Amino acid sequence: MKLCSRTFIAPLSLACWLVLSLAGISFAQEQPLRSITYRLAMSRPVSHLFEVAIEVELPKDSKEQYMDFQMAKWSPGRYAVFDFAKNVQQFQALDGICPPEAKCKMPVLPVTRVDDQTWRVPTINTQSLTIRYKVFGNDLSGTFSQLDSRHANYNGGSIFMYVVNHKPDPVKLAIDPPAGWRITNGRMDRADQREWQFPNWDVMIDTSTEIAPDWTVDSFGVDGKKYHVVVHSFGDEGGKRAKLVRDIEKIVRAETAMWGPPDFDSYTFLIHFAADDVSGDGMEHLTSTQIIEPGALGEEGVYGSTLDTVAHEFFHVWNVKRLRPAELGPWDFTRPLNTRSLWIAEGLTNYYGHLMMRRSGVWDDTAFWRRESQTITAIENAGGTRLMSAEESSLAAPFIDDAPHAQRTNLANTAISYYPKGELIGMVLDLTIRGKTNGKASLDDVMRRMYDEFYLKGPNATYYLRGRGYMGADFERVVSEVAGQDLSEFFRRYVRDVETLPYDEAFAYAGLRLVREQARQPYDGGLTIDWQKKGSFTIASVREASAAENAGLQAGDEILALGGKRVARENWLVSLGRFKPGDRVPVSVKRNRRTIQTTLVLGPPDRFEYRIEERKDATPQQKALRAGWLKGS
Ligand SMILES: [Zn+2]
Ligand SMILES: [Zn+2]
Numbered sequence: 001m002k003l004c005s006r007t008f009i010a011p012l013s014l015a016c017w018l019v020l021s022l023a024g025i026s027f028a029q030e031q032p033l034r035s036i037t038y039r040l041a042m043s044r045p046v047s048h049l050f051e052v053a054i055e056v057e058l059p060k061d062s063k064e065q066y067m068d069f070q071m072a073k074w075s076p077g078r079y080a081v082f083d084f085a086k087n088v089q090q091f092q093a094l095d096g097i098c099p100p101e102a103k104c105k106m107p108v109l110p111v112t113r114v115d116d117q118t119w120r121v122p123t124i125n126t127q128s129l130t131i132r133y134k135v136f137g138n139d140l141s142g143t144f145s146q147l148d149s150r151h152a153n154y155n156g157g158s159i160f161m162y163v164v165n166h167k168p169d170p171v172k173l174a175i176d177p178p179a180g181w182r183i184t185n186g187r188m189d190r191a192d193q194r195e196w197q198f199p200n201w202d203v204m205i206d207t208s209t210e211i212a213p214d215w216t217v218d219s220f221g222v223d224g225k226k227y228h229v230v231v232h233s234f235g236d237e238g239g240k241r242a243k244l245v246r247d248i249e250k251i252v253r254a255e256t257a258m259w260g261p262p263d264f265d266s267y268t269f270l271i272h273f274a275a276d277d278v279s280g281d282g283m284e285h286l287t288s289t290q291i292i293e294p295g296a297l298g299e300e301g302v303y304g305s306t307l308d309t310v311a312h313e314f315f316h317v318w319n320v321k322r323l324r325p326a327e328l329g330p331w332d333f334t335r336p337l338n339t340r341s342l343w344i345a346e347g348l349t350n351y352y353g354h355l356m357m358r359r360s361g362v363w364d365d366t367a368f369w370r371r372e373s374q375t376i377t378a379i380e381n382a383g384g385t386r387l388m389s390a391e392e393s394s395l396a397a398p399f400i401d402d403a404p405h406a407q408r409t410n411l412a413n414t415a416i417s418y419y420p421k422g423e424l425i426g427m428v429l430d431l432t433i434r435g436k437t438n439g440k441a442s443l444d445d446v447m448r449r450m451y452d453e454f455y456l457k458g459p460n461a462t463y464y465l466r467g468r469g470y471m472g473a474d475f476e477r478v479v480s481e482v483a484g485q486d487l488s489e490f491f492r493r494y495v496r497d498v499e500t501l502p503y504d505e506a507f508a509y510a511g512l513r514l515v516r517e518q519a520r521q522p523y524d525g526g527l528t529i530d531w532q533k534k535g536s537f538t539i540a541s542v543r544e545a546s547a548a549e550n551a552g553l554q555a556g557d558e559i560l561a562l563g564g565k566r567v568a569r570e571n572w573l574v575s576l577g578r579f580k581p582g583d584r585v586p587v588s589v590k591r592n593r594r595t596i597q598t599t600l601v602l603g604p605p606d607r608f609e610y611r612i613e614e615r616k617d618a619t620p621q622q623k624a625l626r627a628g629w630l631k632g633s
Contacts, residue, residue: 037174039100041176048138050159055097056163076205079336117333140279150212150234153210170197174195181211186288199463223261227248236297237296247307254359259317267288271293282313284321323450325340325470325471325472336397340394343391343394354371388416390494428503439628441483512615513612518607526543538557558591562576564586581604
């Protein structure tokens, strides 16, 4: 980043004066532009092309020779690199700005494509300029954008370029919707609003927006804050929307009870029931969340899954969006993000999302035990669980957070996700702190103290947002402070190393125990199936040192027959279940147009299931600790 020296010597340089005079602020920026206005139109929804204009007014004495416009490579909350520039077309630069309703003839400026994400426009002798481009979007997702005949739903990072060196500048946004379509987002001051002012580009792209003729909104209030539940349903709601809103309110009450009042006036849950069996996502923002369910609200399982996502995303209001790792904002969108702390940011949010389902009363104890048991089963059976630590998993986020892979990988055998791993670290750490302090302190206290120290009371470290980000070591320090004893050994063994978490010790504090038993799921020989590949029985991955690997099977093989009989992916486990450990089962697979015969020598069952159980002999003290944990005291 450029330092302030050039503008510092110029008198009345407001930007630099502001930068240097605010105590504790250690960043600098270019002289701000006089104005940056984004105009978004969507005149042909069926084309899936968003029409973007960026109008820029340069400072009167600007010496800048050119201006760069850049499309982000990824967007906050999802860490895989997607290169949004690939969907940009018809980039054009014009000298001047034309008032919205007027017709102007503006000279066309030459444009140089500098690299894969950057367009350069000369600005010598230019007072103002207008950029125009179209960007294709046809994915209903918290990361991408969709424009079609039903609606426009966008994540700003995937459609709005930023002006290089001017991300800190204030920006204006004006949206021109198709006739009859209504706009909504988490920053509505009035119902028919079409223009917004944002403190900077980062906050503008944090404001996911929905534009359609037929979304619904239900509202409620908690502790003087307004909450809106916007729903756009593409399938039958089964009359469940009113109950959904009531249960969302219960979750909001449980989470605000833990954290205290959130730092906003109003918040919007923007929920889509896509009814396409494909689109599913949850994405956190400062004053809203975007939740997309692949089913219809009226369908089995969709209701519960929506609330589960609501509990997770709303927790992000504090953990991630405001209390954040130092690397999470402002961001460098020219390369993937690296932080060691996603197990805190996402993993602890996963833990608390589930705990809040219990605290809100939406789940009972059994539902909570079942969910945590499933997470333990998943992590303890994962190929990478003894290879990849929670910190390493955080650093690997660009590879594992929904990343597409053109090159084949061995991640199924080597990686774990920081979501479930962080969830289990959170649960075990919470019970450990509660146990070691006889229920007087908890992870809740750690989170509140972190929020206070880094968000509420931390000096503003950057232009982006209040407070400053934390480092992993800060979290570790606060945990030990709250626990009243040094817990650095816990972090060394279970966060930076790959040792099995001390489940037994942790659960014992709450009068619970963890039972390990042979999995009920049938023996699979070490194979997983590619369910995406329609109409064929193809191997997705082969577990290391498994019967399948010993037989020479590999990912991409299409299984034709097992034990001499034709099998399909729906019934192959039943066929395999007819054999016992030690049996030799002939297998034929198709690989590269050839049919290959091999033999699967079945091993002993190697999958285990875990179950959290209440101990009959739990002491009153253990029961009290458990009650405090589940109720939030
Ligand atoms: Zn919609
Ligand atoms: Zn999350």
